[in-house]
Amino acid sequence: MGKNLKGRECGTGIYQRKDGLYSARYNARDGSRPEKYFETLPEARNWLADAIYQDKHGQICTGKDMTVDQWYQFWMDNLICDLAPNTRRNYSERYLINAQPVIGKMKITDVKPMHCKAILNRMEPIYAGSTIRQTYIAIGTMFRAAVMNDVIVKHPMDGVRYTKPTRAPDDIHFLTIEEQRLFLEAAKRSHNYRQYVLLLETGLRTAEMIGLTWDSIDWRKRTLTVSKSLEYRHGDGYWRAGPPKTKHSYRTIPLTNKAYDILKTAYDERTTRKESELLSQVLEYVDLRTGEKKCLLMRDLVFINWRTGEPAKNSSYDTHLYKLCDEAGIERFCMHALRHTYATRAIESGMQPKVLQKLLGHASIKTTMDRYVHVTDDSLTGAVQAFERSMMF
Secondary structure (H helix, E strand, O other): OEEOOOOOEEEOOEEEOOOOOEEEEOOOOOOOOOEEEEOOHHHHHHHHHHHHHHHHOOOOOOOOOOEHHHHHHHHHHHHOOOOOHHHHHHHHHHHHHHHHHHHOOOEHHHOOHHHHHHHHHHHOOOOOHHHHHHHHHHHHHHHHHHHHOOOOOOOOOOOOOOOOOOOOHHHOOOOOHHHHHHHHHHHOOOOOHHHHHHHHHHOOOHHHHHOOEHHHEEOOOOEEEEOOEEEEEOOOOEEEEEOOOOHHHOEEEEOOHHHHHHHHHHHHOHHHOOOOHHHHOEEEEEOOOOOOEEEEEHHHEOOOOOOOOOOOOHHHHHHHHHHHHHHHOOOOOOOHHHHHHHHHHHHHOOOOHHHHHHHHOOOOHHHHHHHHOOOOHHHHHHHHHHHHHHOOO
């Protein structure tokens, strides 16, 4: 128990220095010994009591001494819990790998635009433009939350820009009509043919298709409801159920006749397929809309691997796609290109972008237009010919 200059006790963790200031210090759970100085004893006692309480209950002290690392941990644990796991993982990787070495130990109030720019500059010679953009978004979102919660007054990335170009929307792979025809012709001889056709007919994300269960299909209304996803965690070696990517990804899609027939055929054959013991698992996940716990019954999955009786991993679909592309004589593509292709065909057929936005589960129409809608040479030619016909008089 410390004392003041007159020899009177100040309380545990507090003492008065020779210059008259009161020092308050405690042993934190992380092994550090935070210390602050105050002009009066009541100020020191109040700060110490608050700091010990916050440390004990996992809360964050938002004072001027808080580091960027401390804010990052609070932001991850408390403010972005509702984001998709992949998004949270991307944010975490970009901060820990790229941002933390530069600003992690700094006080959050000391971070300036030049420090943020230094993070991006260090990445320039090594990383692709898309990864630099991810870092820009991750730390920008983190600091924006700090501004909104009055932790800092000004966003330290104001005026900061990245210069390395990212992949343009035109570089996103989608199939032309002819490539789609060649691909489907080759895929007909594949055990995954139904999955590929369903993605081309609905625009589902791969994880949404893998996690599709029979109760998601309304046979009478001929609709498919997206309410969950399933992915294999290669690093940990297990299957993880989860909600769709965002709250806007919850949606009900009217089925085309081809999509309906694909699902109905799979349903009629469900009792004759090979099923692994793995399918006895029941996986829990949280509904983003309500916060309630939900269950995915693995045995109710619509699509499983015909040979192993287990769900097919995303990576195995991509590997198989490459073989089919080689067989069809077209450029290789991954599963997500089928979603791009669905969106492209939809726009080419005259679908309104706002409708497509809902079917794809996008929060913003800008995402739909910028990322998933492409103008093909065929559609350009057709549009000019239609214009020419309208001008004949």
